[in-house]
Amino acid sequence: MQFEVSRAIEVLSATPSTLRALLGNLSGDWTSSDKEEDRWESFDVVGHLIHGEETDWIPRARIILDQGENRTFVPFDRFAQFEKSKGKSLAELLDEFERLRWDNIDELHSWDLTDAQLDLEGMHPELGQVTLRQLLATWVVHDLNHVRQIATSMAKKYDGEVGVWREYLSILK
């Protein structure tokens, strides 16, 4: 499937309501943990997505579109949410993410990007040369990656409860 802005926006628009449907009515046991574990809980993932809306996708797209002298992106802090989300509820994070995402989709929409603009390049601080098209496609896949991560982190909570069915459940492997 070839990248198209309108198709990308379909998925980007669906993510806030998907997370709200999946997580909005769950007990805290499903979405966070008191244990110090490396595994990100749903609460952490939503905070990470918020930080992406604020510092990653649209800010980087602006750098590419501006085509200024320095087109190197500011490095993204993958762990910012552990500080930034402190003291907030998951409901607050879901609201914040939805608001930021809609603002960003509005901005993306307003650009009415041409193919020539989608081919413009910027510089990723670790990966090197990238195009605007790749940045926007990655935004979409990144959303889906984290929907997947949330489903996985929830499933693993029942790791010890499914008995011999474990063998059939690839999500637990």
Next chain:
Amino acid sequence: MQFEVSRAIEVLSATPSTLRALLGNLSGDWTSSDKEEDRWESFDVVGHLIHGEETDWIPRARIILDQGENRTFVPFDRFAQFEKSKGKSLAELLDEFERLRWDNIDELHSWDLTDAQLDLEGMHPELGQVTLRQLLATWVVHDLNHVRQIATSMAKKYDGEVGVWREYLSILK
């Protein structure tokens, strides 16, 4: 996290609206394919979940609760949806799944299961002895497994569009 019926119902109740939020407004390119591939598309997954509501979880729970002479479950057809969903739209499948799921949650709720009932056993045709508790926990994990599968099948459509970012996106591996 220990299995509890009320916690399980939280996730089981969230799945129809999660699938509707994720898939309900997407173009067909995201949810189905003309190609003959082994990979299940979102359309196939929703059909599979419908077949589970009709023939797997609650029917098997009834076999266990009845404690009749033959407690061996009818084998589940993992490919039934390829015939059963033919000619239907994804919107129809999402409606059907939601209706069946709510009926099944109502039935589960009405049983008001005790710990002793959750320990009752049935016989899986391939895996052997299982408890009602394990069956219900597996129902939950199975939902999450397929949410994960849908996110993955959508992400893979942009496999060729993300450029060097591929390295960071575990969902594409």
